[in-house]
Amino acid sequence: MFSLRLFSVIATAFAAVSALPTQNETLSLGGSCTIKEFSQVSSVISSCTNIVISGLSVPGGKTLDLKLKKGTTLTFEGKTVFGVAHWDGPLLQISGEKITVKGASGSVLDGQGAKYWDGKGDGGVKKPKFVRVKASGGSVLTGLHVLNCPRQCVSVNSCDHVTLSNWNVDVSAGDKNKLGHNTDGFDISSTSNLLIENSVVKNQDDCVAVNKAQHVTISKLQCSGGHGLSLSVGMSKTSAEANVVKDVHFVDCTVTNSDNGIHIKTHSDGAHGTIDNVSYKNIHLSGIAKFGVNIQQDYENGHSTGKPKNNIPITGLSITGVTGSMTGSNSKAVYILCASGGCSGWNWGVSISGAKKANSCTHQPSNVKC
Known part of the structure; x- marks a missing residue:
């Protein structure tokens, strides 16, 4: 009788211990x-795949x-504040395969x-630069307010x-006294198979700048205050492969007050x-x-020289359905220097109205009416 009772107690205790979550399960369940x-x-990202x-x-x-870790879901809640120090950054780097990164409402x-x-x-x-993304494998980053x-x-x-x-990238406060500068929204380099969609950028430089990329779509992006939808190609002097932009498409975007x-x-x-x-389709400007x-085709050392070179040819470019208006006193609807x-x-x-100066075109393809 005694041995049966003892066995029952041991079995009950073993079952209770077995039912307890492991360390990883505990980590994944909460606090x-x-x-x-x-x-x-460091300890949390090395142990967890569901992180807040x-x-x-x-x-x-x-x-x-x-x-x-592969397959991790991470959510930002509340305000994440980055302390001030004069260095190169980045302040935030996100990397991983098949990851999901989300911003909770109000974050x-x-x-x-x-x-x-x-x-x-x-x-x-x-x-410092702010955010660097180095992800792959179908990763999704959504709802972030930068x-x-x-x-x-x-x-x-x-x-x-x-x-x-x-995404909401908001540097509009930098407009005050023109203090914000070089605040590019999205800089894209060494990247393939990228979609940026349904996002807003308010800044004082390129809304998007594509440097080296293939198979990219930028859709329904709202830009204001900056330098527009840009390609900036040829900054790397190491090899031709370092300066390729191919199959990149801007669709249904707006650019205002830029x-x-x-x-x-x-x-x-x-x-x-x-x-x-490269294509720009249904882009509205105001x-x-x-x-x-x-x-x-004339940038050297970060400045226009007025002396274009054909070291990086622009072929298969499609700019269609581009409409809108100009307001600047020295504005031109179209400037081409090939x-x-x-x-x-x-x-x-x-079809852009309101420019104060005539279009200026050099060595453009014959079908491009300037």
Whole structure:
């Protein structure tokens, strides 16, 4: 009788212990997978695949480096504030395969840009870049509110099969006294199979700048205050492969109160490269101060020289359904500066009103009526 009772007690205790969650299961069930202190970051991201970052303060001079396990879901809640320090950054880096990163309703990533801005952007006091995304495998990053970038906001670098959806990149506070500068919305480099959709950028530089990329779609993006929908190709001098933009498409976007609507520039001091099969379709412009469509092959050392080169030919370019209005006192609807033999095979449909100066075109394809 005694042995049977003892066996029953042992069996009951064993069953209770077996029913307890393992360490990883405990982490995945609740509090231990919520990051509220910077010191928790490393242990949580190495242990959990369902993570919440809630009301976090990141020390100045430190990167919130989220190297997520495959398949992880991470949610930002409340305000994540990045401390001030004069360094290169990035303040936040997100990487992983098949990851999902979400911003909960009301959440904010605050870069405290006003504490850096001096009107000199990349010059002046040293300012960190804000967000770097290096993801792959069908990753989705959605609903993130990026506020007051010190300088470049979101670098999409070395990504493959990634979607960025419903982002709000807001640097509009940098308009005050023209202190915000070099606050690019999305910079895209060394990336393939990318979709950016249903997002808003308010800034003082390129809304989007594509440097090196293939198979990219940018859809329903609302840009204001900056330099428009841009390609900037040829900055790398290492090889032709470093300067290829191919199969990139802007669709159903708006650009308001900006210097440029569409801006394509190639760097004549860089290596050779190509721009091929790029399209802008159904783009609406309003309040454009300088150029509605600006295409030039004459950039050297970050400046236009007026002397175009054909080291990076622009072929298969389609700009159709581009409409809108200009407001600047020196505005031009269309400015094209191609080198001889540098531009070919374009499809053209542009109707922009209100420019104060006549269009100016050099060596454009014969079907492009300037």
